[in-house]
Amino acid sequence: MSDHKTMTLTLIVWRQKNANDPGKFETYTAKGITEHHSFLEMLDCVNEDLIHSGKDPIVFDHDCREGICGMCSQVINGAPHGGQDRTTVCQLHMRKFKDGDTIYIEPWRARAFPIIKDLIVDRSALDKIVQAGGYTSCHTGGVADGNAILIPKPVADEAMDAAECVGCGACVAGCPNGAAMLFTGAKVSQLALLPQGRAEAAARVKNMSNAMTECGFGNCTNHYECQAACPKGINVKFIARMNREFIKAQF
Amino acid sequence: MQLFTSSIGRKILMAITGLGMVMFVIVHLLGNSSIFAGPGGLNTYAEHLHSMPLPIIAGFRIAMLVFICVHIWFGIQLTIENRGGRPQQYAVKACQKASFASENMIWTGALLLLFIVYHLLQFTFRVTPEVAGFAGQMPGNVFGMVVTSFKNFFITFIYAGAMVTLFLHLTHGIQSFFQTMGWSNDCVQPGITKTGTLVALILFLGYVAIPLTIFAGILKG
Numbered sequence: 477m478s479d480h481k482t483m484t485l486t487l488i489v490w491r492q493k494n495a496n497d498p499g500k501f502e503t504y505t506a507k508g509i510t511e512h513h514s515f516l517e518m519l520d521c522v523n524e525d526l527i528h529s530g531k532d533p534i535v536f537d538h539d540c541r542e543g544i545c546g547m548c549s550q551v552i553n554g555a556p557h558g559g560q561d562r563t564t565v566c567q568l569h570m571r572k573f574k575d576g577d578t579i580y581i582e583p584w585r586a587r588a589f590p591i592i593k594d595l596i597v598d599r600s601a602l603d604k605i606v607q608a609g610g611y612t613s614c615h616t617g618g619v620a621d622g623n624a625i626l627i628p629k630p631v632a633d634e635a636m637d638a639a640e641c642v643g644c645g646a647c648v649a650g651c652p653n654g655a656a657m658l659f660t661g662a663k664v665s666q667l668a669l670l671p672q673g674r675a676e677a678a679a680r681v682k683n684m685s686n687a688m689t690e691c692g693f694g695n696c697t698n699h700y701e702c703q704a705a706c707p708k709g710i711n712v713k714f715i716a717r718m719n720r721e722f723i724k725a726q727f
Numbered sequence: 728m729q730l731f732t733s734s735i736g737r738k739i740l741m742a743i744t745g746l747g748m749v750m751f752v753i754v755h756l757l758g759n760s761s762i763f764a765g766p767g768g769l770n771t772y773a774e775h776l777h778s779m780p781l782p783i784i785a786g787f788r789i790a791m792l793v794f795i796c797v798h799i800w801f802g803i804q805l806t807i808e809n810r811g812g813r814p815q816q817y818a819v820k821a822c823q824k825a826s827f828a829s830e831n832m833i834w835t836g837a838l839l840l841l842f843i844v845y846h847l848l849q850f851t852f853r854v855t856p857e858v859a860g861f862a863g864q865m866p867g868n869v870f871g872m873v874v875t876s877f878k879n880f881f882i883t884f885i886y887a888g889a890m891v892t893l894f895l896h897l898t899h900g901i902q903s904f905f906q907t908m909g910w911s912n913d914c915v916q917p918g919i920t921k922t923g924t925l926v927a928l929i930l931f932l933g934y935v936a937i938p939l940t941i942f943a944g945i946l947k948g
Contacts, residue, residue: 554821654812694812695734698903704823713912720909722735
């Protein structure tokens with residue numbers, strides 16, 4: 477690493493012991509960071525220093541570290557996942573920052589996402605929305621023939637675009653209302669677009685939107701911050717589709 | 728019925744009542760533009776409106792009142808709920824898509840409500856001082872009443888300010904209508920947003936032209 481210039485950064489990180497703790501910002505210095513470090517690796521370095529000096533490390537969510545699992549969840553300088561287009565925190569690299577930068581790191585903030593510790597929030601509210609209707613009911617038995625139900629390519633592609641959602645919750649974190657409309661819209665759309673999902677489409681959209689409210693998410697006011705925050709580029713057209721499905725479900 | 732209780736249902740009510748009011752605002756401007764034809768234009772238009780059968784006039788006024796009440800009621804309700812959706816704000820605010828207009832719909836809406844009340848007191852009920860002379864006759868010399876009022880700087884200023892507020896409210900409101908009704912996708916959404924802003928701009932320019940031309944002395948009594 478000696479051939480690389482290293483950066484020294486000031487981190488202002490949200491520390492909170494548990495859901496009941498009021499929490500506060502702590503300032504840390506990240507030393508010896510190269511442009512090749514991912515944001516999470518940078519935090520690993522800071523945590524090593526903290527552990528060596530006998531302090532509590534910064535607790536954050538992470539899993540695959542290759543941008544597909546949706547576990548990492550940090551609001552960096554006010555932007556979920558750091559604000560780089562279609563990027564999760566693990567794929568955000570330190571080359572996007574300059575030596576001497578001050579970086580604010582906060583957890584997802586939404587009523588429906590209580591903080592577990594530091595930067596980890598409880599996102600099980602999203603699971604509750606899926607449990608309310610994000611499935612298709614079918615008889616078990618032999619595997620159905622792949623081409624038994626023909627689906628036009630554009631429709632399959634559209635459903636796949638919606639299915640790209642990894643459920644990270646950045647849409648909720650980015651929404652000023654803490655709404656889960658992009659998440660729910662994507663789940664409703666991916667199933668409503670396909671013949672297998674059409675059968676339960678009406679009940680699904682009603683149940684999932686009710687679950688959304690029951691979990692404490694806000695309402696959509698069409699700011700479209702969710703789309704900007706989404707690391708998978710889910711388009712707000714799926715919110716429009718969900719609204720359309722909702723209206724259809726009333727008749 | 729989920730329309731009055733659910734998250735999406737109440738937004739649909741906001742959208743439909745909002746559309747009704749946008750339609751009114753368009754028709755109102757078309758009618759008001761008869762002022763540019765001189766006293767004969769606006770006064771004839773006013774007499775035509777007043778000569779309509781009472782059920783039509785009363786029905787229209789009741790419908791507008793219902794629309795505005797539903798829009799205000801659910802607007803306030805949804806805003807309060809939404810403020811609770813993120814109880815603790817971020818230390819750094821970095822909105823990427825939200826605009827001044829989209830974030831302040833409740834306040835531009837509140838200002839518009841104040842304006843509507845003032846506007847009705849002035850030109851419908853005619854209780855403000857500058858139109859006292861026109862209070863007796865209905866519709867009477869509407870042209871004279873409007874021209875007298877807009878010679879006052881403060882009245883012109885209030886109207887111009889209200890129209891800026893209307894412009895802001897509609898730039899977010901019109902495109903929001905299509906999104907909420909589900910009549911939008913990624914192909915048409917940029918076009919809808921631009922058209923909505925254009926409609927809001929045309930309405931702003933059309934409305935603001937009336938007080939400004941009168942105040943500037945271009946349109947004379």
